[in-house]
Amino acid sequence: MFVAHLPAGYLLSKYFESKSKRKKISWRLFLTFGLIGSILPDLDLLYFYLIDGHQHQHHSYWTHIPIYWVFLYTFFASVFILKKNKHMLFITTFIFIDVMLHIILDTVAGGIMWSYPINTQYFSFFSVLPQYNWWVLNFIFHWTFLFEVVIIIFAFIIFKASEIKTSNTLNTLNSEA
Ligand SMILES: [Zn+2]
Structure with a gap:
């Protein structure tokens, strides 16, 4: 997934906001x-372009391998549970869910090593x-790009709906003032 x-x-944040008590x-x-x-997982693109010189496909870096995020989440969640810090536990969980969403969306058309470390197979x-010289075009002109659209x-x-709702609320507050 590209764009x-x-x-x-944003949509996931909106969903959690609507469900949050x-x-x-x-x-x-x-x-x-x-x-x-x-x-967050796409931070590896900086390494890919600036340091690694395109040597490995960026889904092979640890930031696109689910098990590393599970370990990180387990570590930080345990720390915050022990410290009884519910606020940070909530933030950590929310970031973890968003990271997993990123990796699931990347699985639509790009390979992800879901079974690592058992094997290094991309799923x-x-x-x-590959039909075009520039690899990006292969994904943009593939029908799965419609998901992104x-x-x-x-x-x-x-x-836009939230913007209209906010401006209506402000207008109501102004007219009541
Ligand atoms: Zn990605």
Whole structure:
């Protein structure tokens, strides 16, 4: 997946906001950590382009291997449970869910090592055959790119609906003042 990770993180933040009964967790917090979590695995692109010189495909780096995130989450969640810090436990869990969403979305057309360390086999829901010299075009012109388009359009509709709701609330408050 290329461009729909942030919109997907936004949608997940919106969903959790609507379901949350925790009044202390603000929308801003949901949005901030939702967006960070949704692109966190792709930080390996910096390593890929700046240090590794395109030597390995970026889904082979640890940031795209689910088991490493499970270990990290287990470690930090245990620390926060022991410290009885529910707020940080919630944030850590939310970031972990967003990271997993990223990796699941990357599994649609790109390979992910879901069974690592048992084996190093890449798993994907659909295969994209190499047809263009620039690898990015192989994914953009594949039908699975429609998933990204749908996520982006849906996120845009939800964003616009929230904007209208916020401006209506402000207008009501102003007219009451
Ligand atoms: Zn990715």
